[in-house]
Structure formats: structure tokens, C-alpha cells
Amino acid sequence: MNVQYINPFLLATIATFDTMFRCVLTREDPYIKTSDQPSHEVSGIIGLSGKAQGTVVVGLDREVAMKVAEIMLQERPADINSEVIDAVGELANIIAGGGKRHLTGMEMSVSLPTVITGKHHCIQFPSKIIPICIPFRSEWGPVTVEVGISELTPNP
């Protein structure tokens, strides 16, 4: 995967946490995701399509998801409920939307977000895709953004 696709999502994640939540994210070294790495407890998934196809996964530990929802709702939810699901879906939407705006010329649009919960779920990309994982540290806990993008090959 072309590394030029990574930076826009990296920057959009940092900017979103900064402006929406006043939460400083510290980026750690990106790595290539392998299939059997467990994911976070809550993951927002959103598809991208246009001149390239892609998926962005925003993975949050439970406490990060709770804090994100608490700030968006101005009230701490009791549990990982539908309000937290909505907040994490909206977060994925904002990060994917922010990232794609910098990929000018790709004419990409976003799908609906879905949110996966469950302690031992594993999110896997097709093996022809090499998804890049960008891990971040924050005062609330770890955040990971995974981006997999495939340029469409023109029809012969």
C-alpha cells in the first residue's frame, strides 16, 4: 500500500482528538497488521470507495470509548450502550472524512460506519491488502487506526 495514503488519516486522527476532545495523541511507530492480532474492545469501521477502495478501522480501549462518548454527550454513559456506539461510529466517520479530504483526486466517499464490540474480536483485511496500523498513546489509553486501501486497476 502506498504510504501517501497513511498520513492523511494519521493527521486527521490527531486533529480530531485535539479539537473535539482536547486529548493529545502521541503517535508510535506504524506497523503492518498481521491477521491474528487481537483488536481493541470497541472498533469503528468505515468503508471508502471511489478511485480507490479502502477501509478505516478506529480501535479504542473501553475507557477511551467511554471518554469519547462522555465528551460528545456531555454525560458519562453507564456502559458500552447505543450512545457509545453512536459516538464511536461518528468518530470513525470524522476521521475517515478528514483523511479522505486530503486524498484529492481520489474522489472517495465514505460508507456508513459500523461498530464492533466484544473482547476477543479480530478484524481482518483481505490478504492482498497490506493494512497499516498506526498506534497512538493518550492519557485515556491506547488508540489504533488501521488503514487498508487498494487502488482499482482499470478495466483492460
Place this chain on the structure above:
Amino acid sequence: MNVQYINPFLLATIATFDTMFRCVLTREDPYIKTSDQPSHEVSGIIGLSGKAQGTVVVGLDREVAMKVAEIMLQERPADINSEVIDAVGELANIIAGGGKRHLTGMEMSVSLPTVITGKHHCIQFPSKIIPICIPFRSEWGPVTVEVGISELTPNP
């Protein structure tokens, strides 16, 4: 959600299992997905975007996923490995692609599929969306297709 969006995916699922796998699916009554229903052990997720935004989730029990991969690979995989992930991702891609072709005028394109594994994962849509679940029975076990589509409101 407009029910006209459901039938194309229902028909695409039946046709795909019939033509690719010679497997007859029997449709049961569709229902509205609620947030806390557990999903199947393997789920293929694919986004749609265009004049509407959507997500299609193809949920398979373990044995159905294994049979799908066995037929696509012409060899039974040892476990839910990367070959099974690819087969389930491709299945989601074919069903979503088949469904969207019947939604003429929506100009929808598909994102990359992702595949979720894990016994107790839960896939949730934003609460403003009312996803429809279509359950099917087959000789291999149950299959569920969930479709959530949101028509975009034009900018004012």
C-alpha cells in the same frame, strides 16, 4: 429504511449461494436488528457509498464459512485461516456488488471488505439507521445478511 433496498441483497445472496456453491438458501422472515443480538462467528462487512450510504454484513456460522472456503479453494482449510477470511470477504463483495447492481440510479460503489472473527462479537449500526436482518437456512447452517442504508439528505 426503505424496503426496496432489501430485496436486491436478498436475491443476490440466494443467487450467489446457488450459482457458486450449489447451496439452496431458504429465506426466513426478515426482522429489524436490535443492538444486542450476537452475531455469527464469522462476519464479512462491506461498505456502500454513492447517492446513499450503506453497509452490508454477511454473517456465517463457522461451518458455513468453512464450506464456502472449501468450495472456493477446492480444498478444505484446516481452520478459520487467512484463506477462509479471503473467501468470506469475497463472498461479501459478490453479494454487495450483486445487490447494488439492482439499485439503479443510486450510483453506489463498494468499499474493501473486512472480516470479523470471534465467538462473541457484536456488530452494531448507528442508532439513526434501522438495519434489516434477513435470516436464511441452508444445509450447512444458518446465514444472515444485514443491510443498513441511509439516503443522503441533500445539502441545503
